[in-house]
Amino acid sequence: MWYYKIHRNLNKKVKPIIWTRYHSIVADRQWQSVVGLEVHAQLNTESKLFSGAENTFGGLVNNCVSLFDAAIPGTLPVLNRKCVELGVKTALALSCRVNEVSTFDRKHYFYADLPAGYQITQQRAPLASDGVINFQVFTPGVHKKPYKKSSKIKQIQLEQDSGKSLHDDELKRSLVDLNRAGVPLIELVFEPDLEDGEEAAALVKELILIVQRLEACTGRMEEGALRVDANVSLRRIGQPLSTRTEIKNIGSIRGVAGAIRHEIDRQRSILESGGTILNETRSWDATNKVTVAMRDKEVVQDYRYMPEPNLPPLRVNLKTKNDTQDVISVPLIQDQIPELPEDTRKRLVQEFQLRPEAAIQLVNEPILLEYFLEISANKERNPTKVANLLLNDLLTALNQNKVNIDHCPVTSKQLIELSDLLLQKKINLDMCRQILDELVHNADEDISPSRLLKEKGWSMITDEAELTKLCIEVLENNPKLVKQYKEGKKKVYRALLGIVVKSSENKIDMAAVSKIMDDLLKK
């Protein structure tokens, strides 16, 4: 009896312990990562946001600076029309609601590269709000197949960029260049809808494609034209959002994926060992592939937002196509929006029957897409084969010759000729690859692939009789392999083909030879 009581009491105490432990072990595996992005994109305009100084990358130190950009007393801001147009265009492309009236605010903080002691931005009433970006997530090697994802956009606002400071640790000083001060930026604030670095990278890639198509921004992250800050936190499933850290200083799309992945791992290991996450700002160190805490941002900050008194409200015309100097017609801008990446992908799949992966990869590389559309304009050319030629073979040739896709020396004319040769079976894939290599290497747009063919003396054996003769020869010379094949070892078939290829110096079309070989072996 007492044994039973003790047992029962023990159970009462031990069971909860076991249960909680089990629960927490399970719960640890239930940390859900939450990622929200903030993107700053430099607008592609001639002059700056509020001054007439030149908006350019590089340039004599402190020369593309107007008196207003240097915060000389008594100077006033005047808004650049093109910035509003591009801002509205981007907002419309991202299905945002453009606000009829928006206002500007001052965000105050002291920093050497912020001469006025405040940045003019749109915090209270931004240019646009409540949009969404739809994109496909597909990283070859990480994902088996692409999947759709979307992220909501909280707001899009116009704001000034700051100058640049070069830190000289040795002489303990900073050198300040204000060329970048006042350059127009749009800030896109996304909701924390994403789960990991790959999704974030895909979002950024899609965004870059969109702004490039709109000609709103060059999208060159390496030049700082597009900058991404990532907010990362972990929470238990079903719980509200937890403390987040902000990661800055990410300089590339792969960097986005890497930084977020690292940060999620870092936070998970802290939480799993019972620690807490600090609400802080961290910097991505791309060389060592870690995030480090930023000292400057440790202090409590209050930006004391105040309406910018020197700029009356900005009004846009949401209803009609009537466009005046001071009031932009939004419907007119809507008409100017070109085909967006998602629509192109759809078109590639529907019109050209490409696989989704191919469509994604082509759209991701605008130069390849351009080639593809030109070559496939002639409906007789097989789109899938053309896509493969571009995505596999051209890229390989460029990589091997260490040439960047942006500087691809091969012209579309050459590619058209080459693909015709391939599709008409005048050359095989191997020959094609070799020609591509030559074209890339020589970088001469006048070289014709057909001429190369002639020069190198590469020509295909197309005569069926000759091919049959070749096959028969190979079969006669390799009775052992034939015997193995007839006994059931189908893998030997490849070896036989391989010998044919070798003996013909690879001047054959594999498909044709395969067929002949098949027929012969059946006998």
Add this chain to the structure above:
Amino acid sequence: MKFKFAFITFCKVKYIQILSRNIGGKVPTTPVNTLEKYQNKKVVVDKNTLNLLERLSLVKCDTTKGTKVLEDSIAFADKILHINTDNVEPLYSVLEEENLHLRTDKVTQGNCQKDILKNASITEDDYFVAPPGNIPLQDIKAEEICELTK
């Protein structure tokens, strides 16, 4: 009868009008009470807020004298907080009905490096020169102590 009545009324009205005119017109004779309400509560600003303000203002005003002036300013402002402003929109600019002027996107300014640098006390190779990063003020004291204890 009626005519007499009207005439007398007319004279009376005119008389009153003349009378009121002669009593210095419409200029008021007594001061009007102010809408402000003097708060009896003493305004005190806590140390944390003072530190924060000093860091945000960078004017070295967190002295006893500065604090007193701040508290007076707050008390001065507190006098009108009680006034009802329900359903009243804030007035940020008297030109709120005007449309913001939009400038054509052309390079019209800049290219005046000399003018930009002209009034700077210190420049180096056409750059402005600033001391290193943003080291919070209290950290300076902490670092000094660190140096001393070494």
Add this chain to the structure above:
Amino acid sequence: MNKLTTYTIKELHKIYRDKLLTPTSFVDLCLQKVKQTSELNAFVTVTEDEAENHGVESEKRFYIDKKSRMLDGITFGIKDNFCTSNITTTCASEMLKNFVPTYDATVYARLRAAGACLIGKCNLDEFAMGAGTVDSIFGPTRNPWGYDKSNDDWRISGGSSGGSAVAVSSGACVAAIGSDTGGSTRNPAALCGIVGLKPTYGLVSRYGLIPLVNSMDVPGILTRTVEDAATILNCIAGPDFLDSTTIKKEFDPVSITDDFDMTKIKIGIPKEYYCEGMSQEVIDTWRYVADLLENQKAVLKSVSLPHTSVSIAVYSILNQCEVASNMARYDGLEYGFRAEENYSTEELYASTRSQGFNDVVRCRIFAGNYFLLSRNYDKYFVKAQKLRRLISNDFKNIFNGDDHVNILLTPTTLSDAPLYKDFMSKHNRDQCAFQDYCTQPANMAGIPAISIPIRLSKNNLPLSVQLMGPFLSEEILLNVAKRIENIVKFPAVAL
């Protein structure tokens, strides 16, 4: 007798045409006057060379080209918070003591384009923060009225555009430009016995005016006669693409006529403008002008602007917030005073700003940042903006509707010019609060206002009244002011 104070623009041009005086000789006379009255300390910088060159150019146009411009040979002073290229612009502060702008304020450029000759940059309260022109690193400006070299009982000139007012009042200039944020042009005009015009907000460009409160600042005009004020206004008013807060509509120049029809004018007397501490003489002057206008057949009525008394407190909040923001740029890196600190940016900024700014400026920055803190923003800043709308609506209501009036008549200051030592016994904020009572609401609502000298007090000091009107009603204001001026015949100061 001070002959210089009798010249008006029209008269001068006639004198030039008749060759009784030439522009260069007149410029010399003005420069001499400046020297003679140097104790008044109206000028921070006297631009002798520029004045002479400008005079020569005007002379050439008069006599050789025979085509003169609107303000050729007219001497003027400009408050030292307007940027003038290659001429130091100090804002009477250590911070900008050696600041030489590389561009011209639009107002200055327009005056120069019309041929006006710059005598010098005028003294002011540091960064225009004050109502006496006593807070300047160059010392206070003295009121020529009642000025006696032999004793120390001199009167303040009013502020913050005291230097500009004294320049005109003493005869050193025909006209001067000041700035008006809470009454800074009208206040010194009243205390120095001259005409002070505050145009509608947005009528005159602020490009180049170093700001105090961006949403209320306007360039102000100081002259000895109403007609001259109108001429200057016609020169400088109009849209400016460099200033997004100018009204885009083309400016219709105002014209002053001696036979202006007063029967069509309805004048409101707001009862709230009689406040505690207002001197009896000021009230009597107010009454005197009301009677005068009624005798001219204008219709007068009593009106109410219920929120007048809160204007000063609202102004204190908004002023300090904007100051905190506008002064954030003074860090010594790109221009201005720079302290010797090298340790960190924060330390450099703090030292530069505490050494470069006087107490008034620093305290306003400190308080302004308090009101702008996120936790206080709604409580103070937004509240103040809502009250600002109520004040503005008060004016809108009486200027519109069935029972509306065309203009308002009020005092300008609460008393005649105080003695310097009495004025200094009060703290800056209290001084402003007291003196700005009648002038501040016009800035709050952005409406135009003009101060006109009426008569002398028993201390032999000027007493003035103020007229206010709705947006862009300068023509009515100036014409009514002219009628008053014709009748009262206010004397010039004897220097």
